[in-house]
Amino acid sequence: EPEVTQTPSHQVTQMGQEVILRCVPISNHLYFYWYRQILGQKVEFLVSFYNNEISEKSEIFDDQFSVERPDGSNFTLKIRSTKLEDSAMYFCASGRTGYEQYFGPGTRLTVT
Amino acid sequence: QKEVEQNSGPLSVPEGAIASLNCTYSDRVSQSFFWYRQYSGKSPELIMSIYSNGDKEDGRFTAQLNKASQYVSLLIRDSQPSDSATYLCAVNPPGGSARQLTFGSGTQLTVLP
Numbered sequence: 001e002p003e004v005t006q007t008p009s010h011q012v013t014q015m016g017q018e019v020i021l022r023c024v025p026i027s028n029h030l031y032f033y034w035y036r037q038i039l040g041q042k043v044e045f046l047v048s049f050y051n052n053e054i055s056e057k058s059e060i061f062d063d064q065f066s067v068e069r070p071d072g073s074n075f076t077l078k079i080r081s082t083k084l085e086d087s088a089m090y091f092c093a094s095g096r097t098g099y100e101q102y103f104g105p106g107t108r109l110t111v112t
Numbered sequence: 113q114k115e116v117e118q119n120s121g122p123l124s125v126p127e128g129a130i131a132s133l134n135c136t137y138s139d140r141v142s143q144s145f146f147w148y149r150q151y152s153g154k155s156p157e158l159i160m161s162i163y164s165n166g167d168k169e170d171g172r173f174t175a176q177l178n179k180a181s182q183y184v185s186l187l188i189r190d191s192q193p194s195d196s197a198t199y200l201c202a203v204n205p206p207g208g209s210a211r212q213l214t215f216g217s218g219t220q221l222t223v224l225p
Contacts, residue, residue: 035213043156043200045212056212091155099144099163099204101213103155 002026004104006092012110016081021107023075023092032075033093033101034067036060043091049075050098082111114139116203118216126224131188133219135201138182144204145177145184149197150218156200160186191223 005024013019025032034046047067048055054067066078075094079086087110093101115138125131133147144163148156162168162175162184174187184203188195198218204211 033212042217043202043213043215045214048212058212089155098211100146100158100161102158103148106155 004092004094004102006090006104006107008107009105010108010110012112013082015084015111019079019082019109021077021079021090021092021109023077023094023104024073025075025092025094026096026102027073029094029096029102031055031095031098031101032067032069033095034077035091035093035103036088037091037106038088046077079109082109084111087111114142114203114205114214116201116214116216118199118201118219120217121220122222123219124222124224125191127191127193129191129223131191131195131221131223133186133188133199133201133221135184135186135216136182137184137201137203137214139203139205140179140182141206142182142203143206145175146202146204146213147173147175147184147186148200148202148215149195150200151197156202156215188221191221193223193225196221196223 032049037043047057089106091106092104095101147160150156160175162177168175172189176185200218201216202213
């Protein structure tokens with residue numbers, strides 16, 4: 001069964017550094033999302049992406065964040081200058097219809 | 113502020129029993145509702161979606177939706193120890209596709225052998 005994949009599984013970075021989190025959505029899906037989950041807290045929406053543009057973004061998704069679909073398979077989340085409070089699990093999700101969303105295994109980001 | 117509320121639990125049921133998980137949502141015009149299962153340290157796994165009032169059954173799982181009461185529930189029949197996880201309720205607002213999911217904080221379920 002096709003799955004969303006994410007790399008790396010764990011990323012450690014220093015405050016102020018840029019990180020790029022990578023995702024390969026399920027191949028026939030058209031809708032892509034990023035969520036994050038701070039340890040012990042709710043899953044929070046960051047951004048949705050469809051037809052090569054952002055469909056919706058949350059208040060969390062400020063100018064420090066950007067998303068890109070550089071080719072036909074990858075979907076990336078960039079954080080330009082990481083802060084301590086960016087430490088979280090970042091989940092990529094994809095969907096065929098824009099309603100049901102299937103999550104990848106996540107990238108644990110630790111900012112020191 | 114659109115909210116999705118769940119009892120955090122923990123909810124413990126014996127093996128073979130029915131587990132009942134509940135969720136309420138504040139945005140009356142919400143249209144799509146989902147249940148995810150999240151094992152500790154893992155990502156959310158979609159187990160049920162429901163879009164109209166009534167019951168929807170899939171194997172041992174039944175989702176129930178009552179839009180008038182702004183209430184959605186998940187029943188797990190013949191609970192197994194492998195069902196022990198946190199169950200997340202998620203709600204999608206109206207206005208087209210590619211919309212954000214708003215998640216509840218989850219209910220932790222333990223199925224006792």
